[in-house]
Amino acid sequence: MEKMKLKLLYTDLKSDIDIIEKELENALNSSSHLINDASLHLLQAGGKRIRPVFVLISAKFGNYDIDNIKNIAVPLELIHMASLVHDDVIDDSDLRRGRRTVKAQWNNRVAMYTGDFIFARALEYVTAIENKRVHQILAKTMVEICNGEVIQIEDKFRVDQNLKDYFRRIKRKTALLIESSCELGAVASGLDEKNIRHLRRYGYFVGMSYQIVDDILDFTASDKELGKPAGSDLLHGNITLPIFYLKDHPIIKQFIEKASTGKVVEEDRLAMLKVVRNSEAIKQSIALSNQYLRKALKEVEALPNHQMKKKLRDIALFIGKRKF
Amino acid sequence: MEKMKLKLLYTDLKSDIDIIEKELENALNSSSHLINDASLHLLQAGGKRIRPVFVLISAKFGNYDIDNIKNIAVPLELIHMASLVHDDVIDDSDLRRGRRTVKAQWNNRVAMYTGDFIFARALEYVTAIENKRVHQILAKTMVEICNGEVIQIEDKFRVDQNLKDYFRRIKRKTALLIESSCELGAVASGLDEKNIRHLRRYGYFVGMSYQIVDDILDFTASDKELGKPAGSDLLHGNITLPIFYLKDHPIIKQFIEKASTGKVVEEDRLAMLKVVRNSEAIKQSIALSNQYLRKALKEVEALPNHQMKKKLRDIALFIGKRKF
Numbered sequence: 001m002e003k004m005k006l007k008l009l010y011t012d013l014k015s016d017i018d019i020i021e022k023e024l025e026n027a028l029n030s031s032s033h034l035i036n037d038a039s040l041h042l043l044q045a046g047g048k049r050i051r052p053v054f055v056l057i058s059a060k061f062g063n064y065d066i067d068n069i070k071n072i073a074v075p076l077e078l079i080h081m082a083s084l085v086h087d088d089v090i091d092d093s094d095l096r097r098g099r100r101t102v103k104a105q106w107n108n109r110v111a112m113y114t115g116d117f118i119f120a121r122a123l124e125y126v127t128a129i130e131n132k133r134v135h136q137i138l139a140k141t142m143v144e145i146c147n148g149e150v151i152q153i154e155d156k157f158r159v160d161q162n163l164k165d166y167f168r169r170i171k172r173k174t175a176l177l178i179e180s181s182c183e184l185g186a187v188a189s190g191l192d193e194k195n196i197r198h199l200r201r202y203g204y205f206v207g208m209s210y211q212i213v214d215d216i217l218d219f220t221a222s223d224k225e226l227g228k229p230a231g232s233d234l235l236h237g238n239i240t241l242p243i244f245y246l247k248d249h250p251i252i253k254q255f256i257e258k259a260s261t262g263k264v265v266e267e268d269r270l271a272m273l274k275v276v277r278n279s280e281a282i283k284q285s286i287a288l289s290n291q292y293l294r295k296a297l298k299e300v301e302a303l304p305n306h307q308m309k310k311k312l313r314d315i316a317l318f319i320g321k322r323k324f
Numbered sequence: 325m326e327k328m329k330l331k332l333l334y335t336d337l338k339s340d341i342d343i344i345e346k347e348l349e350n351a352l353n354s355s356s357h358l359i360n361d362a363s364l365h366l367l368q369a370g371g372k373r374i375r376p377v378f379v380l381i382s383a384k385f386g387n388y389d390i391d392n393i394k395n396i397a398v399p400l401e402l403i404h405m406a407s408l409v410h411d412d413v414i415d416d417s418d419l420r421r422g423r424r425t426v427k428a429q430w431n432n433r434v435a436m437y438t439g440d441f442i443f444a445r446a447l448e449y450v451t452a453i454e455n456k457r458v459h460q461i462l463a464k465t466m467v468e469i470c471n472g473e474v475i476q477i478e479d480k481f482r483v484d485q486n487l488k489d490y491f492r493r494i495k496r497k498t499a500l501l502i503e504s505s506c507e508l509g510a511v512a513s514g515l516d517e518k519n520i521r522h523l524r525r526y527g528y529f530v531g532m533s534y535q536i537v538d539d540i541l542d543f544t545a546s547d548k549e550l551g552k553p554a555g556s557d558l559l560h561g562n563i564t565l566p567i568f569y570l571k572d573h574p575i576i577k578q579f580i581e582k583a584s585t586g587k588v589v590e591e592d593r594l595a596m597l598k599v600v601r602n603s604e605a606i607k608q609s610i611a612l613s614n615q616y617l618r619k620a621l622k623e624v625e626a627l628p629n630h631q632m633k634k635k636l637r638d639i640a641l642f643i644g645k646r647k648f
Contacts, residue, residue, distance in 0.1 A: 032474040086440065090433050109414050112436050113474045116410065119443065120467040127459040135451040135459075143444040150356040150437045 009314050013056050016066050020052045023074045027121045038102045038114040042081055045099045050210075051076045053315075054178060055185035058199045060308045062189025071129050072184045075122035075138065080177055082118035083145055085111050090149060091236045098227030133187055141180040148172025156237035157260040159253075163244055167208070170215070175207030198299045202312060205296035210319050212289040215240035219276045221323065231273050235259050241288065245281035252276075293320045333638050337380050340390050344376045347398045351445045362426045362438040366405055369423045374534075375400045377639075378502060379509035382523045384632045386513025395453050396508045399446035399462065404501055406442035407469055409435050414473060415560045422551030457511055465504040472496025480561035481584040483577070487568055491532070494539070499531030522623045526636060529620035534643050536613040539564035543600045545647065555597050559583050565612065569605035576600075617644045 010017070028039035052073035059069045085102050087093070089111045094104035103111035119142075126138055152169055155161055182203030186196040218226065218233045219242055226232075233240050237259060246252045255272040258264045276282065293316050300312045334341070352363035376397035383393045409426050411417070413435045418428035427435035443466075450462055476493055479485055506527030510520040542550065542557045543566055550556075557564050561583060570576045579596040582588045600606065617640050624636045 030471055030474070032471055032478060034478050035471065035474050086436060089436060108432060108436075109477060110474070112410060112413060112432075113470060113477065116439075116443070117467070117470040117474065119440070120463065120470045123447065123463040124460075124467055127456065127463045130456060132451065132454060136448075139444065139447040139451045143441070143448055146437060146441040146444045147354055147356055147359070150354070150359050150434070150441065153433060153437065154356060154358050 009311065009318060010053055010057075013053065016056055016070075017049060017052065019066060020049065020070055020073050020077070023070055024077060027074060027078060027125065028118065030117060032117075034106070034110060035114055035117050038085075038106060038110060039118070041099075041102060041105060042085070042114075045097060047077075047081075049077060050315075051080055051177060051181040054181040054203060055188075057308050057311055057315075058182045058185030058191075058203075059189040061195060061199070061303065061306055062186060062191040064189055068129075069185065069188060071125055072134065072188050073181075075125040076177065076181050076184070078118050078122035078125070079138075079142060079145070082115040082122065083149070083177075085115040085118065086149065089115075090153060091232075091238070093228070093232070093236070095228040129188070131188065134184055137180055137184055137187070141176050144172050144176050148176075152238070155239065157256060158239065159247060159256060161239060163241075166239065166241060166244060170208060170211040171204075174211035174214070175204050178207035178210065179203040195303060198302045202296050202299040202316075205292045205299065206316050206319060209289045209292040209296065209316070212241055212285060212292070213319060213322060216242060216282060216285050216289070217323070219273060220282060225323070229269065231269050231276075234272065235264060235269065241285045242276055242279070242281040245284050246276065246279055249275055249279075290320060293317070333635065333642060334377055334381075337377065340380055340394075341373060341376065343390060344373065344394055344397050344401070347394055348401060351398060351402060351449065352442065354441060356441075358430070358434060359438055359441050362409075362430060362434060363442070365423075365426060365429060366409070366438075369421060371401075371405075373401060374639075375404055375501060375505040378505040378527060379512075381632050381635055381639075382506045382509030382515075382527075383513040385519060385523070385627065385630055386510060386515040388513055392453075393509065393512060395449055396458065396512050397505075399449040400501065400505050400508070402442050402446035402449070403462075403466060403469070406439040406446065407473070407501075409439040409442065410473070413439075414477060415556075415562070417552070417556070417560070419552040453512070455512065458508055461504055461508055461511070465500050468496050468500050472500075476562070479563065481580060482563065483571060483580060485563060487565075490563065490565060490568060494532060494535040495528075498535035498538075499528050502531035502534065503527035519627060522626045526620050526623040526640075529616045529623065530640050530643060533613045533616040533620065533640070536565055536609060536616070537643060537646060540566060540606060540609050540613070541647070543597060544606060549647070553593065555593050555600075558596065559588060559593065565609045566600055566603070566605040569608050570600065570603055573599055573603075614644060617641070 025043060028043060030036050030039065055069060055073040055076060084096065088096060088101040088103045089108050093101055095101065101111070102114050126135060129135070148169060152173065155165055155169060179200055183196060183200035186199040215233065218240065219231060221230060223229050234243060234255065243252065251271055252275060255264065255268055258268055296316045297313060300309055303309055349367060352367060354360050354363065379393060379397040379400060408420065412420060412425040412427045413432050417425050419425065425435070426438050450459060453459065472493060476497065479489055479493060503524055507520060507524035510523040539557060542564065543555060545554060547553050558567060558579065567576065575595055576599060579588065579592055582592055620640045621637060624633055627633055
């Protein structure tokens with residue numbers, strides 16, 4: 001449903017997104033039945049394909065050529081898919097958007113290798129691109145994403161962390177890949193440095209907002225909307241934005257302590273959710289997300305006149321308002 | 325000790341290998357303490373650095389430039405290191421060459437992410453190379469290695485597999501990366517197609533022999549020499565060459581059955597080792613390894629006169645004779 005709404009935002013890109021979807025299918029074809037099954041499972045789960053969309057839209061500002069651009073959009077989405085498969089191992093998650101994760105459907109090892117395989121496939125696509133800068137941006141992004149995941153492990157259940165730690169994590173977890181999607185679309189279509197920079201920064205700000213909203217929804221959306229129990233982030237020790245405003249609340253403190261030793265029962269989860277949902281923390285978090293969105297919109301303003309500017313604005317606004 | 329002997333084979337490459345060792349240290353530097361600790365743990369474990377050596381030697385046949393060649397040797401070794409860290413998760417191995425594995429010292433998740441990080445670092449090095457063919461060979465190698473690891477999971481404890489399955493596995497597990505090391509050294513130093521092919525094939529044959537000897541040693545070397553219990557491969561369900569000659573032996577059949585349900589006791593392991601060690605299977609496996617070595621030596625013969633030809637021969641002979 002929500003995915004549908006987002007898709008309405010880019011109906012005129014549909015034929016090119018279909019090309020990318022087809023390419024993703026090809027990319028995930030393996031000689032191993034196990035990998036094929038796991039990959040099919042991932043493809044069927046769908047996804048908003050928001051990274052490819054950012055690549056396409058950014059590229060529209062320059063010399064748009066789908067045959068060239070797809071070689072950037074496909075590996076970016078593959079890197080995203082691979083990192084999700086590995087994330088579910090890190091977070092021990094059995095469900096993602098209502099579907100069983102690869103780790104749950106098979107096991108941690110299969111998830112590790114399916115992720116590796118998808119990473120490797122991403123690389124294969126990248127080799128088709130004859131642009132050193134593109135390679136460098138992609139490699140740097142991958143290094144930082146991997147780095148970020150380890151920082152995420154290190155920060156788990158750490159109540160003495162500060163907001164800077166949180167921003168560092170969501171930057172690497174989400175913002176970087178969206179930033180790179182916008183930047184790479186712009187670079188590959190031959191945009192000038194000034195506009196590459198605007199699109200890159202737009203991607204970064206939108207990415208930060210996107211993850212903040214995701215982190216809010218993990219508390220405010222229903223289990224059904226999330227396709228997994230609400231509050232899963234905190235249950236797994238991920239201290240997200242709303243919690244920074246509530247770290248001294250006795251029920252939250254107790255919940256984190258119990259979660260860190262795996263002693264949370266359903267009653268605890270519901271009590272924790274009630275505290276977060278009824279607190280000012282949600283509003284404060286939304287305000288912060290909106291700050292990022294405003295910065296993103298400023299970057300859009302600075303871009304030259306183009307029909308895609310409206311699209312960039314609409315997507316930013318959609319991200320700020322989405323309900324799940 | 326054994327590592328020392330191999331190093332004697334390439335003393336004249338020592339200063340360049342030191343450069344690569346230094347680069348590996350730099351490459352594994354991360355902003356995460358956890359990754360730094362795990363990487364240091366890996367570096368301290370050392371290794372024969374045989375892949376970089378093959379790159380260097382192959383490059384010597386062309387226009388040798390260490391500043392160029394190191395950008396190929398370093399990522400190849402990094403890919404190898406990353407795959408070892410992930411292998412230990414797959415095989416649930418606590419020891420490798422007498423040292424605790426990352427998975428054992430920390431846990432599966434840290435091992436997964438340390439491996440991912442090292443893979444990503446490998447990529448970063450690759451971007452410094454402006455040669456599309458190099459990128460394509462490296463990416464293809466990585467895809468096949470990942471593919472191979474999944475096939476290895478699928479083939480575990482599968483007694484109905486044939487020798488073709490085994491060769492397919494060891495090709496992807498070991499031979500491909502050595503093949504690519506030789507090929508890439510040759511490509512990057514501007515060798516002609518004929519000699520690239522000889523070096524590539526040399527690498528493939530040596531790689532196949534190398535893994536067969538490894539698989540033999542897993543049965544014939546002592547626990548101390550291996551730095552882990554002898555027979556670990558079969559204990560983890562990896563059906564290696566000697567076992568193909570013994571699949572109908574009642575003790576072996578029973579051992580595989582017990583191993584597949586985790587019911588092996590020390591007595592079973594010793595009984596299994598006795599059967600394998602006293603069988604013809606070891607001799608038959610050595611004969612097969614020697615066939616590959618002869619093919620490798622033939623490729624060396626076809627190369628133009630060069631002092632490095634002796635080195636390629638010596639390494640091939642060393643691999644055939646090594647005791648652990």
